Amino acid sequence: KQEVTQIPAALSVPEGENLVLNCSFTDSAIYNLQWFRQDPGKGLTSLLLIQSSQREQTSGRLNASLDKSSGRSTLYIAASQPGDSATYLCAVSQAGTALIFGKGTTLSVSS
Amino acid sequence: EAEVAQSPRYKITEKSQAVAFWCDPISGHATLYWYRQILGQGPELLVQFQDESVVDDSQLPKDRFSAERLKGVDSTLKIQPAELGDSAMYLCASSPDRTEAFFGQGTRLTVV
Secondary structure, three states: OOOEEEEOOEEEEEOOOOEEEEEEEOOOOOOEEEEEEEOOOOOEEEEEEEEOOOOEEEEOOEEEEEEOOOOEEEEEEOOOOHHHOEEEEEEEEOOOOOOEEOOOEEEEEEO | OOOOEEEOOEEEEOOOOOEEEEEEOOOOOOEEEEEEEOOOOOOEEEEEEEOOEEEEOOOOOOOOEEEEOOOOOOEEEEEOOOOHHHOEEEEEEEEOOOOOOEEOOOEEEEEO
16 A cells, blocks of 8 residues: 655755755555645645656646655755745655655745 | 545534545546545544446445445445544545545544
8 A cells, every 4th residue: 555754744944044844655556646735724735646657747946746656755845935934745656546645744934 | 627526624513423525636637535534633544446346445444434436536434323433534545547646625523
């Protein structure tokens, strides 16, 4: 059974710092991996989708990498801002299945 | 920009009452998902539809939960009777081809 783990569970950084969020999964036979952002009490906003054949995806200050063989993905946030404060969720899908989520990393960026 | 619509946004109900949530996916998206998210946890799949057919409802508590997508477009998730442990965020998502999933704003359910 696929399991997704995100470390750390919470992270606090000062504004301007670069940071890395980690995601690991137990079964490397994934179809794709998706990173989401969730603000308190709100739904999920898709940030980046990495298909299994890809190594990384970039959107603005965000860069996500995927190492399928080791079962790891990282989300790199450059020059963090207070507006980046949210919970970041990693999810993987396998052929024909729905997304399986980690518990998320709650990020707090102080000004 | 197309969005997944959910209603209501918030619902407070008494234990043992019935409650229903509605989801309208992005137009043309054949796959629809209902997830439940308990505070501090990641979302967990309740049911997955492909058009009007259920693909996966293995985690749906079928003694009290039901879901339908009669015309393969919008969907309703029902709980009857509601229990205190059902308090959670209920999220709907859709996908055009089971790749990228797009989520709605969710329905926050509180059972008292």
